Amino acid sequence: MNEERKGQIFAQIEEVRKRTDIVAALRKHMELLYAGNSVYVGKCPFCKDPDPPMFNVHKARQFFHCFGCSEKGDVFTFLTKLQNRQFGDVLEELTKEAEAGTSRPKLSLVP
Numbered sequence: 001m002n003e004e005r006k007g008q009i010f011a012q013i014e015e016v017r018k019r020t021d022i023v024a025a026l027r028k029h030m031e032l033l034y035a036g037n038s039v040y041v042g043k044c045p046f047c048k049d050p051d052p053p054m055f056n057v058h059k060a061r062q063f064f065h066c067f068g069c070s071e072k073g074d075v076f077t078f079l080t081k082l083q084n085r086q087f088g089d090v091l092e093e094l095t096k097e098a099e100a101g102t103s104r105p106k107l108s109l110v111p
C-alpha cells in the first residue's frame with residue numbers, strides 16, 4: 001500500500017470515528033443505561049460480568065472500557081472483537097452508515 005493510500009484510509013477512519021456515535025452503535029448490540037457525566041453503563045458482552053455492570057462507555061470521548069475484563073477501545077475495536085470481523089469490513093460498514101447519516105439498527109449479532 002503506498003503512502004497516499006494509507007493517508008486516505010487514516011483520514012477516512014478519523015472521519016468515520018467523528019461521525020459515528022459510539023453509544024448508538026453499541027446499543028445495536030447491548031443495552032446501555034445513562035449513568036450521568038457522559039457515561040453509559042451496561043453488561044459487558046465480552047466477559048458477561050455479573051451485577052453490577054462494569055462496562056462503561058464514554059460518549060464524549062467515544063470509547064468503552066470494562067472494569068471486569070479490561071477490554072477497551074473505540075467503536076471499531078468493539079465491532080471487530082464482538083463479531084470477529086476484519087477491520088476493513090467494519091470500516092466499510094460504518095462509512096456507509098456515516099454517509100447515510102443514519103444509525104438504523106441493521107447489524108446482526110454474531111451467528
Ligand SMILES: [Zn+2]
Nearest residue numbers: 044047066069
Ligand atoms: Zn468485560
